[in-house]
Amino acid sequence: MLASSPANPQPPAETLTVMGAGLVGCLLALYLARHGHSVELFERRPDIRGEAKVEARSINLALSDRGWKALEGVGIAEAVREVAIAMNGRMMHGTDGQLTFQPYGQDGQAIYSVSRAGLNRRMLDLVEQQPGIRVQFDQHCQRVDLRRKQLEMRDETTGEARIQPFQRLFGADGAYSAVRGAMQRTDRFNYSQQYLDYGYKELTIAAGPKGSWPLEKHALHIWPRGQYMMIALPNLDGSFNCTLFFPYEGANSFAALQTPAQVRSFFAEHFADALPLMPELETEFFANPTSSLVTVRCFPWSHADDVLLLGDASHAIVPFYGQGMNSGFEDCAVLAELLGEHGSDWPRIMRRFETMRKPNTDAMADLAVYNFYEMRDRVADPRFLLQKKIEGKLAAQYPAQWLPLYSQVTFSQIPYAEALANGQAQEQVMQRLMPHIQAEADYERPEVQALVAAEMARRS
Amino acid sequence: MLASSPANPQPPAETLTVMGAGLVGCLLALYLARHGHSVELFERRPDIRGEAKVEARSINLALSDRGWKALEGVGIAEAVREVAIAMNGRMMHGTDGQLTFQPYGQDGQAIYSVSRAGLNRRMLDLVEQQPGIRVQFDQHCQRVDLRRKQLEMRDETTGEARIQPFQRLFGADGAYSAVRGAMQRTDRFNYSQQYLDYGYKELTIAAGPKGSWPLEKHALHIWPRGQYMMIALPNLDGSFNCTLFFPYEGANSFAALQTPAQVRSFFAEHFADALPLMPELETEFFANPTSSLVTVRCFPWSHADDVLLLGDASHAIVPFYGQGMNSGFEDCAVLAELLGEHGSDWPRIMRRFETMRKPNTDAMADLAVYNFYEMRDRVADPRFLLQKKIEGKLAAQYPAQWLPLYSQVTFSQIPYAEALANGQAQEQVMQRLMPHIQAEADYERPEVQALVAAEMARRS
Numbered sequence: 001m002l003a004s005s006p007a008n009p010q011p012p013a014e015t016l017t018v019m020g021a022g023l024v025g026c027l028l029a030l031y032l033a034r035h036g037h038s039v040e041l042f043e044r045r046p047d048i049r050g051e052a053k054v055e056a057r058s059i060n061l062a063l064s065d066r067g068w069k070a071l072e073g074v075g076i077a078e079a080v081r082e083v084a085i086a087m088n089g090r091m092m093h094g095t096d097g098q099l100t101f102q103p104y105g106q107d108g109q110a111i112y113s114v115s116r117a118g119l120n121r122r123m124l125d126l127v128e129q130q131p132g133i134r135v136q137f138d139q140h141c142q143r144v145d146l147r148r149k150q151l152e153m154r155d156e157t158t159g160e161a162r163i164q165p166f167q168r169l170f171g172a173d174g175a176y177s178a179v180r181g182a183m184q185r186t187d188r189f190n191y192s193q194q195y196l197d198y199g200y201k202e203l204t205i206a207a208g209p210k211g212s213w214p215l216e217k218h219a220l221h222i223w224p225r226g227q228y229m230m231i232a233l234p235n236l237d238g239s240f241n242c243t244l245f246f247p248y249e250g251a252n253s254f255a256a257l258q259t260p261a262q263v264r265s266f267f268a269e270h271f272a273d274a275l276p277l278m279p280e281l282e283t284e285f286f287a288n289p290t291s292s293l294v295t296v297r298c299f300p301w302s303h304a305d306d307v308l309l310l311g312d313a314s315h316a317i318v319p320f321y322g323q324g325m326n327s328g329f330e331d332c333a334v335l336a337e338l339l340g341e342h343g344s345d346w347p348r349i350m351r352r353f354e355t356m357r358k359p360n361t362d363a364m365a366d367l368a369v370y371n372f373y374e375m376r377d378r379v380a381d382p383r384f385l386l387q388k389k390i391e392g393k394l395a396a397q398y399p400a401q402w403l404p405l406y407s408q409v410t411f412s413q414i415p416y417a418e419a420l421a422n423g424q425a426q427e428q429v430m431q432r433l434m435p436h437i438q439a440e441a442d443y444e445r446p447e448v449q450a451l452v453a454a455e456m457a458r459r460s
Numbered sequence: 461m462l463a464s465s466p467a468n469p470q471p472p473a474e475t476l477t478v479m480g481a482g483l484v485g486c487l488l489a490l491y492l493a494r495h496g497h498s499v500e501l502f503e504r505r506p507d508i509r510g511e512a513k514v515e516a517r518s519i520n521l522a523l524s525d526r527g528w529k530a531l532e533g534v535g536i537a538e539a540v541r542e543v544a545i546a547m548n549g550r551m552m553h554g555t556d557g558q559l560t561f562q563p564y565g566q567d568g569q570a571i572y573s574v575s576r577a578g579l580n581r582r583m584l585d586l587v588e589q590q591p592g593i594r595v596q597f598d599q600h601c602q603r604v605d606l607r608r609k610q611l612e613m614r615d616e617t618t619g620e621a622r623i624q625p626f627q628r629l630f631g632a633d634g635a636y637s638a639v640r641g642a643m644q645r646t647d648r649f650n651y652s653q654q655y656l657d658y659g660y661k662e663l664t665i666a667a668g669p670k671g672s673w674p675l676e677k678h679a680l681h682i683w684p685r686g687q688y689m690m691i692a693l694p695n696l697d698g699s700f701n702c703t704l705f706f707p708y709e710g711a712n713s714f715a716a717l718q719t720p721a722q723v724r725s726f727f728a729e730h731f732a733d734a735l736p737l738m739p740e741l742e743t744e745f746f747a748n749p750t751s752s753l754v755t756v757r758c759f760p761w762s763h764a765d766d767v768l769l770l771g772d773a774s775h776a777i778v779p780f781y782g783q784g785m786n787s788g789f790e791d792c793a794v795l796a797e798l799l800g801e802h803g804s805d806w807p808r809i810m811r812r813f814e815t816m817r818k819p820n821t822d823a824m825a826d827l828a829v830y831n832f833y834e835m836r837d838r839v840a841d842p843r844f845l846l847q848k849k850i851e852g853k854l855a856a857q858y859p860a861q862w863l864p865l866y867s868q869v870t871f872s873q874i875p876y877a878e879a880l881a882n883g884q885a886q887e888q889v890m891q892r893l894m895p896h897i898q899a900e901a902d903y904e905r906p907e908v909q910a911l912v913a914a915e916m917a918r919r920s
């Protein structure tokens with residue numbers, strides 16, 4: 001047994017095992033410990049705070065309100081905010097280099113660019129300072145025996161294998177979860193993994209002179225090109241992490257770009273304004289892996305009242321709404337609320353958690369795929385851009401009746417399933433209004449205003 | 461190398477490995493051998509023709525036109541027909557014991573009740589007589605190494621493990637396929653397994669005196685009861701194999717029937733006419749397993765041009781349309797056609813097979829789930845029964861324009877996806893007609909006949 005925290009005088013009833021010390025695993029461990037539990041936290045990889053640079057890729061994530069709220073729940077939001085960069089909108093880069101800025105929300109609302117590795121390091125520091133948590137690295141879970149409640153663990157530094165019993169197990173071990181793998185072999189476990197025909201590759205826009213940002217710092221940059229796109233998120237050092245989302249096969253695809261010259265020529269044609277900012281382009285293009293884009297769904301998320309999946313392990317989504325980490329963090333906050341309500345009644349907590357949460361993460365999975373098509377195809381379409389502007393006017397004129405879908409997902413705690421349903425109803429309204437609108441100014445025309453007023457009366 | 465068949469003088473280019481000597485694996489091996497290939501056929505279980513009674517359950521299957529056509533393709537349909545019992549329609553058993561017969565098709569069309577084990581035994585006999593096939597039993601495939609093209613096999617009789625290389629591998633190893641399991645761990649393999657909240661249990665209606673049939677022999681019997689149902693298929697010895705499809709949880713469910721007295725009382729209330737015919741009911745109910753009902757979908761079905769999935773391994777479906785075996789057999793016939801067209805151009809054959817076949821087996825999976833709800837809920841609904849009768853009249857009056865969906869699936873070779881689309885269009889027609897029809901005789905009314913004629917004109 002671990003020493004219990006002096007701040008939590010009640011003796012912990014049992015040790016909880018968390019698989020995975022990534023972002024969700026760390027946050028979950030913190031929440032569980034703050035509720036007075038002893039936590040064993042296992043991570044397959046080495047400690048990423050070590051001397052050796054262990055991660056191959058430097059990924060940026062977009063923290064938004066749900067993520068912030070969950071971080072606040074364990075009092076670590078301020079520490080994270082210091083290393084986050086506000087992005088107040090999308091900056092679209094046309095083929096001709098023309099820039100168009102779309103603010104994300106009202107009143108300077110923003111999403112925040114953070115480094116996955118940097119955030120994970122900071123959370124590991126907090127985990128290690130937290131009494132009641134013991135974290136162990138290089139622990140490869142090779143098999144989960146659900147019936148015997150045992151883990152077959154291998155220490156990757158010594159090669160030593162051992163049997164590790166568990167009392168209650170939380171799988172926060174990501175999209176390729178070992179815990180879920182064991183549950184998948186039980187009867188009546190619903191499961192799906194669906195890939196897009198697109199892969200992604202991480203690239204870099206270099207910092208400007210003296211660590212300045214060569215593009216607008218406070219924006220998420222998008223180069224929408226119909227069948228593919230590139231995005232870029234700012235780093236603290238003046239550089240940007242870029243991600244190219246690109247078909248695996250076809251005329252413009254990973255398969256079609258086989259030489260450094262082909263890559264350069266492709267970027268010169270389609271991403272002309274970015275190319276001069278990417279001195280390592282050809283090297284990175286062939287050195288960095290091409291990664292796939294998967295949506296994972298499953299149910300149930302619990303097994304026999306003593307195993308529970310959270311985060312990507314239960315609902316991996318594609319990254320196009322910036323909600324992968326945020327939804328995993330929200331899982332932790334929702335679970336913590338249930339801990340507050342039901343104490344250690346784990347059967348009830350697990351049942352309520354999975355039934356409350358599943359419709360919401362399913363909705364988020366759909367929204368993320370949908371946003372891929374929107375970002376790729378529609379943000380370059382003048383009618384779509386006009387519709388977005390009209391929606392902005394609607395939201396400004398009727399703030400109580402009209403919160404744009406993106407804001408519901410990103411800047412509110414409205415359950416994802418409700419946000420999706422609201423968004424679908426809003427889209428129907430727009431489909432009725434847009435035939436009457438050919439330009440931004442048309443919104444003010446009396447007949448359009450009458451239509452808008454009628455729609456709003458119907459909604460309230 | 462195996463000796464090549466004198467009937468196939470061209471030397472086989474390579475040995476093909478088929479995993480699974482169930483119904484689909486046997487038929488596939490026969491087709492491949494008839495095309496001049498050497499075949500290694502591996503089966504995990506012991507030879508079911510042996511002395512020991514190895515299968516726990518005696519399942520009946522309904523062979524229909526697609527299955528027959530595929531059996532004819534290797535000349536074994538007549539041998540199978542000798543042990544099959546024609547079922548010319550559904551016999552519905554009301555709660556009050558009232559019987560209603562619905563013929564399946566025109567002109568005495570029938571589906572055929574066959575014993576899975578009996579059919580498998582007969583096919584194994586044919587496989588062993590076929591030059592060019594070597595079948596081995598008790599061969600448990602523990603791992604498939606797709607990269608090295610090796611199988612880790614364990615001989616279940618000796619416990620001996622060995623590495624078995626393969627050149628080209630066909631996974632006909634069922635819903636829990638080991639071959640598919642290996643493919644599932646490759647990147648970008650789409651996969652889903654979805655369970656119904658229902659299980660099933662096999663039960664028996666005993667033969668009457670001197671091997672007579674205590675119920676109509678030439679029918680598939682159904683006891684539809686809203687939230688659950690029982691079906692029965694005839695055996696050659698006068699008995700019937702029954703299957704109870706029942707919720708796992710709830711008021712009337714497997715969970716609710718915990719004692720022999722509860723089972724008897726439940727059957728006495730809901731299956732009163734069957735109960736006296738089931739002397740072993742209580743024993744069987746607790747001795748036989750409760751099995752789950754899964755739909756498996758995946759894509760691609762091939763890997764690196766040298767591995768291919770067929771049958772339940774690529775598209776396991778629920779049993780409610782009687783098409784599981786038939787669709788697997790049709791896979792073999794479709795593959796054989798491609799072999800005829802493209803010889804040994806396996807990359808092309810595999811690509812065409814999976815792209816042609818996938819939309820059809822997806823449609824069949826949807827139809828099977830849909831038919832569950834139809835059989836369970838709607839066959840006891842007077843309006844639905846009336847609609848079915850009107851559809852029968854339509855089909856008789858306009859045979860060129862109206863083949864009922866059930867007939868398209870069961871008594872034709874129309875691709876499943878086309879059948880599903882046709883069926884949906886027909887259902888829309890019925891939705892327009894039925895408000896004008898309150899009784900069977902209304903079909904003859906001039907205004908209804910005018911509506912029908914207009915619909916038919918639109919369709920042709």
